[in-house]
Amino acid sequence: MNYLEILTSLVSAMTVSGFEKVSSESLCRLLCRFDFDSVSCDRLGNIIIRKSPELQKSAIVLDAHLDEIGFRVREICGSLLRLSPVGGIDTVILPASEVTVHGKRDLLGVFSLPDGEGEVKLDSLFVDPGLSEDELKKVVSIGDGVSFRAPITQMINSRLVGRAFDDKALAAALICAVAEVPRSELAFDVHLIISTREEIGGAGAAYAALCADPVGAVICDVNFAASPGISEDESGKLGGGPMVSLSAVTDREMTDAILAIADKNSISVSPVVESTSTGTNASHVYVAGHGIPCAVVSMPEAGMHTASECISTRDAESLIRLIKLTVCDVPLAESLTKREVAFNV
Amino acid sequence: MFDFSLLRRLATASSPAGNENAVREIIVSRLTELGLPASLSPDGSVASVIRSSDPSAQSLMLQAHTDEVGFMVKSHTEDGYLKLAPLGIRDSRLLTGRRVTVMGKNGLLSGFIGAVPIHLSKNNKKIPQYSDLYADIGTETKEEAEELAPIGSFGCFTSNFETFGADNGYIKSKALSGRAACAVLLEIAKHFSSQNTSLPFNLYFAFSPRGKVTLSGGSALYSRLKPDALVSVCAFEIPYDASCFSVSGAAVPMMEEKYPLDASLASQLRLAFTEKKILSDIPPTSEGEECEFDIIRLKAAGARVAAIKLPVKNRNTASELMRCDVISSVTDALVSILPRLKI
Incomplete structure (x- = not known):
């Protein structure tokens, strides 16, 4: 075990x-x-x-x-996605964070940087999955789930981060x-x-x-x-x-x-x-x-x-x-x- | 074919500004494989050259930066956390919660940047200051942290190099834009080192450190080698509300801030990029670039300078995004234009 x-x-x-x-x-x-x-x-x-x-x-x-915790796809804006939160999301950690968009197939997506300084608002962040608008609409639908993406890494002193x-x-x-x-x-x-x-x-x-x-x-x-x-x-x-x-x-x-x-x-x-x-x-x-x-x-x-x-x-x-x-x-x-x-x- | 495996090695090496050894070793090793000289300058630059058969030929320098954003360990807390001083990271929001590698005394240490959980910060949604941030590498006491990651230890983002998007034609990695520029130069070096055709000028390759902290950059090698002209390969930022899919070419600006760049060089490069349909305009909302500082310094030293800017999204973060076809097309266009470039 x-x-x-x-x-x-x-x-x-x-x-x-x-x-x-x-x-x-x-x-x-x-x-x-x-x-x-x-x-x-x-x-x-x-x-x-x-x-x-x-x-x-x-x-x-x-x-x-x-x-x-994670997200749902709220809007498809051209080649980008806008998300809604599921659970307690701290928006400060989101700029340039990686996610998996669970559409018809899993896609790697990356949050954009925030517009301007100060508090980060989820509304002003877009996820870029590197697809054209047409292709994106074939794979992703409004409401699809999105999860954080990060590997499990072993640290010293028996610590794991993931x-x-x-x-x-x-x-x-x-x-x-x-x-x-x-x-x-x-x-x-x-x-x-x-x-x-x-x-x-x-x-x-x-x-x-x-x-x-x-x-x-x-x-x-x-x-x-x-x-x-x-x-x-x-x-x-x-x-x-x-x-x-x-x-x-x-x-x-x-x-x-x-x-x-x-x-x-x-x-x-x-x-x-x-x-x-x-x-x-x-x-x-x-x-x-x-x-x-x-x-x-x-x-x-x-x-x-x-x-x-x-x-x-x-x-x-x-x-x-x-x-x-x-x-x-x-x-x-x-x-x-x-x-x-x-x-x- | 562009060697993306070399770009992967370059991008995943830990080489923050001020400690570019890992990337420098890859570059020196590659130049040596190609049968080219690889000279180290005292400031940490690497230079190489492909000489023209004409002894009176002029010289052109291609320049890229080797470093990436990161941090230094500033102090240790009693319970073993590392306090940080940033190196070129423009915004504390880009560090919070991120995986990092600390270049410790006995080797690389995995860690992350701690954050107060949202459950405890709901009524205090202020943006963390650098002084609030700390790296957790698993050390449990101040003594252990001091032993493994002494003050002054370097650190940088940890991030996988992955392809994604349409036809897996996009790359996500840390340190991508700078290392893509290095890889473009190495690809050009590979091409001309294996060709019998003589270039009409001596072609220098300059791999410069500390671009992210706007220090020596390219100007040190320029002073040493005094080329007749210089082309800096760097990056521009794709705006936050545009997709990396939407930018299919590189920019060749005529101006850098208020400084006009070399009109002849820029025009020839723009024409070559237009023919290949890979010329892009820099969006007005694009962020400033570190090569500006070099270019300004180089201009002050009397250099004739042009710049090629590769498009990158989320520049200087753990997750920079670039298009593979732009990187390879720019390389092809340069290979094609260089033998007929009038300097």
């Missing part, structure tokens, strides 16, 4: 929010070769991976999102964790959801979690890495291990249990206070169906929402260990199941 191989496959897939279905079926086929009970794709494009223990146990949802690591770095870690964990040790019936539409609201995870009817969910996403301009108390150190959210929208008992598992097994983790919002799928999963207790476990990432998102593979290794231990933790499973059974009104 190679983390980098899985991450590379996920990052190569076109998954701009709303377009996940384009890739989710081929990713399902790819994931079938691992030790899972089933890999399927639901009607929203969420990838659902099941791994069940030998005896029937309560379900737990593990979630990381498949979708990524595009769309938000949240594929976590999705790859969860896939590794669930594939590696022995069935005989599972304390839960594991539903791993590689969810859609997180960058535009979280509808994918909420729907898939509801279908799984779990006693709890661990939501995994990137978080801010400590770097210049970001305060220490809202960020984690790259290479310093996973981050665990302390928030009003996460379940404190579940969170404490995960922190205790990390402590007991000498896995370095950093608690981070995100009082009213974790900025993850937790906000939507927590209120899905009858309500699902959530914990949020994240990995620090530098350069979030740029084509140069940077993570540490040391953090990914720690996260894989932590998740494997969590889904095998009998006291946590008993506690979450007991809470569900206790509700008998």
Whole structure:
């Protein structure tokens, strides 16, 4: 099981929010070769991976999102394209940035330089795919998806830099964790959801979690890495291990249990206070169906929402260990199941 | 056939202004392969020559720049980030979030320019200043950063050299416009080094450093070799709202700012480019070029100067765009006109 191989496959897939279905079926086929009970794709494009223990146990949802920020083609202006954003795009990074335009075939396109100085407005940037107007109109249609284009590069100190690591770095870690964990040790019936539409609201995870009817969910996403301009108390150190959210929208008992598992097994983790919002799928999963207790476990990432998102593979290794231990933790499973059974009104 | 593999090697070499060694080595190696002399001048220029069989012949110099935009490491933060001083990058917006290569003490280091995530900067949408920017090369402490990338280390953009667009006839790369000019000169050198026909003049090739920071550029070799005329091959910027598809030729200006260029040379080049249907006008909104500074300096030194400007989009960024057919057509046109050029 190679983390980098899985991450590379996920990052190569076109998954701009709303377009996940384009890739989710081929990713399902790819994931079938691992030790899972089933890999399927639901009607929203969420990838659902099941791994069940030998005896029937309560379900737990593990979630990381498949979708990524990007664009849609808004207008074809002669030989150039004008785009609309999908998700939180920082226009400052766009001048001369490279994108892939997913038309009838994939095209390399490059954003123009901005007109004048000051704030960069997406309206004044054009993407040049190097085609005549006639050819461009044959290949590209209004509404087509556009994603950032950048290779994965290894840096020193176990760092990787690439595009769309938000949240594929976590999705790859969860896939590794669930594939590696022995069935005989599972304390839960594991539903791993590689969810859609997180960058535009979280509808994918909420729907898939509801279908799984779990006693709890661990939501995994990137978080801010400590770097210049970001305060220490809202960020984690790259290479310093996973981050665990302390928030009003996460379940404190579940969170404490995960922190205790990390402590007991000498896995370095950093608690981070995100009082009213974790900025993850937790906000939507927590209120899905009858309500699902959530914990949020994240990995620090530098350069979030740029084509140069940077993570540490040391953090990914720690996260894989932590998740494997969590889904095998009998006291946590008993506690979450007991809470569900206790509700008998 | 134009050698685009050589252009790929030139464009992907890391050679920011002030540290052009990597490109210089490729040029020297190529000139040597062609059986031509390759002399290094103290300022870092490379010169070569194809001599006429006429000992009293005049001389013409073709000139291009070897450098690219980049940065120098100015200082290190306590947590291992590199603070930067730009080299010819005109706008901090072109650095933010970009992949870079830092030429460290023990070799090249991959990194990127950090940015505060949009989630945290929503209410503060100001453009970052150079002083806000930093390179992240993965070092975790000040000591480690100082050891691997000491103050003064050079850096430049990292960007793949890729063909794209109609018939894969376009190139996207960093450092493209300057290196395309170098490749044009090397292609001309290849042609005339393998021909028995004698040129009516000595043909000098000048590959000059530090054009992006407007320092020595071409004027140093001009002073040394004193050619009778000089043609500078450089670039002009395709405006932001025009496609690179729309510009199918190079420009041969008659003026550079307020300075008239050599009318005879420019007219002959314009006629040759018109015949080949590759003469383009520089759009009025085009940005200034580094060869202006050279040309102004050369004019001051009394040189007869003309300029050929190749069209480039997103000049001096990580993703410059050029048309392959323009590069090869300009080379062909120069090969065709040079034997009959009156200097």
